[in-house]
Amino acid sequence: MKKANWLLLVLALALSMFLAACSGGDDSGSESDAESGSDGEDTEESSGGDSEQILNITDSAEIPTMDSSMATDAVAFQWLGSTTDGLYRLGLDTQPEPAIAEDHEESEDGLTWTFNLRDDATWSNGDPVTAHDFVYAWQRAVDPDTGSEYGPYMMSGVIENAEDIAAGDTPVEELGVEATDDYTLEVSLEKPTPYFESLTAFGTFLPLNQDFVEEHGEDYALEADTLLSNGPFMFTEWGSDGWKLEKNEDYWDADNVNLEEINVSVVKETASAVNLYETDEIDRVGLSSEFVDEYRSSEEFRIEEEPTLFYLKMNQENEILGNENARKAIQRIVDRQAMVDTILNNGSLVSSGHMPQNFVQHPETEEDFRELNGELIETNKEEAQELWETAKEELGIEEAELGYLGGDTEVAQQMDAYIKDQLEELEGLTVNVQSVPFQERLDRDTEMDYDLQNSGWGPDYIDPNTFLNMWITDGGNNKTGYASEEYDALIAEANDELAQEPVERFENFLEAEKMLIEDDAVLAPLYQRAAAQLWKPYVKDVGVNPMGADYTYKYAYIDGKE
Structure with missing residues (x-):
């Protein structure tokens, strides 16, 4: 995301993840069913039937940070997008769909956007998610004292006064974002921005719980115990060799989340990852060149x-x-x-x-x-x-x-x-x-x-x-x-x-x-x-995104695993 937009070559799965936005994924969400083995049909078994709802995958790099103000790479943006809802998120059709925002209005001149937030979203500590969480997060990201790279990059020239704030010339309170009440967010833009709706789905624009962030200070977002979630999943374990996410039962849309766990292991050698796939320990693997010809004829082979x-x-x-x-x-x-x-x-x-x-x-x-x-x-x-x-x-x-x-x-x-x-x-x-x-x-x-x-x-x-x-x-x-x-x-x-x-x-x-x-x-x-990959056929409805998080796991489920 991206890329994001993602800046350095570390090829993801087959290649390491990259900076930016990096993001990256199939540019057609309508193909995501095929890429993850789904038949694309809505059935009564869409919740996975009796299959254990656990997804096991690998990544080739550790997560550098889970602080949305400081994240700059595709690994971080992937798991921020899996655990945190912003105003909008990308759906299976790769288009923005309501998340914390139920809807929004745009002024005729394109300079004022008013977001109406749902009142049933909570953080994993029980606090409500409010418009104030977005104001705090956006101000923090553009505040020069924070040292964010993406805050000034994503907001300057877009959000009113962001550029002057990032330069230290204007107080951070002058940023063009205001909570007119707990569940109404008003955003003032520097100029009409044709892509602003999709921008709100990007990781830098995610909300933050101010009390929690300030309570943990320098330790915030460095381990599972110093993280909060308001999204489909939440971290329960996080180490240098991998991490574990579990379904967030208090998520506002928990009824549409089927996976109970996502287990991620850091594996840098493709041969090792392929062996894990062959022994059914993981459900997806990226293939480097020496493995592509070997598996190209497999029904589980995909190119995105x-x-x-x-x-x-x-x-x-x-x-x-x-x-x-x-x-x-x-x-x-x-x-x-x-x-x-x-x-x-x-x-x-x-x-x-x-x-x-x-x-x-x-x-x-x-x-x-x-x-x-x-x-x-x-x-x-x-x-x-x-x-x-x-x-x-x-x-x-x-x-x-x-x-x-x-x-x-x-x-x-x-x-x-x-x-x-x-x-x-x-x-x-x-x-x-x-x-x-x-x-x-x-x-x-x-x-x-x-x-x-x-x-x-x-x-x-x-x-x-x-x-x-x-x-x-x-x-x-x-x-x-x-x-x-x-x-x-x-x-x-x-x-x-x-x-x-x-x-x-x-x-x-x-x-x-x-x-x-x-x-x-x-x-x-x-x-x-x-990306040349192998996917287990029982993995369904993994969304593949053109920006932000590479994959959307919110709607994924396991069906037919023996």
Whole structure:
């Protein structure tokens, strides 16, 4: 989510999870039944019949935090979305459905949104969920004293006064969010925001119980005992090797939650995870390339195309990567088709821009964004060498050495080794790979402590802005050193003057993507992710999301397990 929107490559299941939004999942909720083995029909057995309602799965990375103000990665957003309801959440059709908000009204000018909250939602400590919980959470996320990355990123330019508050120029109490009474939330926007409803389903906008957060202070959200839930599930165990969620019996919609437990084990090696699946200890497994051909003919094999992109980030504060020709050489030297066919072998697609295919369409013609903008780069090793020689001449060097920040999972290391070999085809270039744990990668990205890194992003909401806004000058998720007044102006115009002019706004985003990739070579696109997986056929109605949490387990159930 996303991506979310998710920033660093740690390939989820088959690959580690990534920063952002990362999110990511199948872009069609209508296919979620098929992906989880459901026949898609409503039957009297939709509650699972006599089957034990326990889902057993793995993850390839630990949860860095369960504090919604501090979360930046797909692992955290997955389990925040499983345990906490915001104003809206994504349903099985991947569209926002009522959660804590029963409904809302929008003013004619699009600047004021009034949310009417249900009065029967409670926290797991018995406290009611009120509009004040949203006011506190949103103010906390944008308060510079909190140190949130996503709060300022998601709210600045959207919620009234958020940008000035994040900069320390305006008191946090001036944020455009108000509880007009316990169950009415009024939100004032800086400008009309076409995607705001879907934004409210994202993890940064989840409510927080102020008394509970302040009671636990620095220990809040670090273990199961210092967490609260108002959603379908609640944590009962949480350690570095896994965690356990149980159904929240006090959830306002508990009648529609069938699973009694979700057990998650951290397993970083695909072979180990496959063995757990084969011995029926887990119900889903992601497959790395060496297992895909073995299982492709299985009835339990699934491929999910996701609106999630991976690319090389290049730190322009590095002298070599500050050179445009060097960056363009890196864009063109990697054989991305061989990479997706051989290293991934899971249905992933070669990426040639910074917008996934089948994600957003032109508002009039309904043509796909990716199709309209075409392939912005292509693998061309001869051209790459020419650009590299020009770069070396401009830099006055014969040889160059670059660090490469990589992941510590099995598949991440295979991917990083492949990319290292490809990059070192540039004459005189040496690439030093550092394989580090997930949390360290998050920290080093934040500090821009890298030269190259294989990074990922999934959408935080369904709009082109989620992929393109992140590269504005000093953007909270930029972390490349890229700064362009012209690029900034295109994004600003799309989100200000053109906010209610959908065609012109879309054209701005098309132009911005060309500038980002084709002209300024900020990123080296690699691939659009797909996930090759095995699912037990008795797992039904797991929703697969295009943003926020990768999966929705609220409606999932087990049926037919022996």
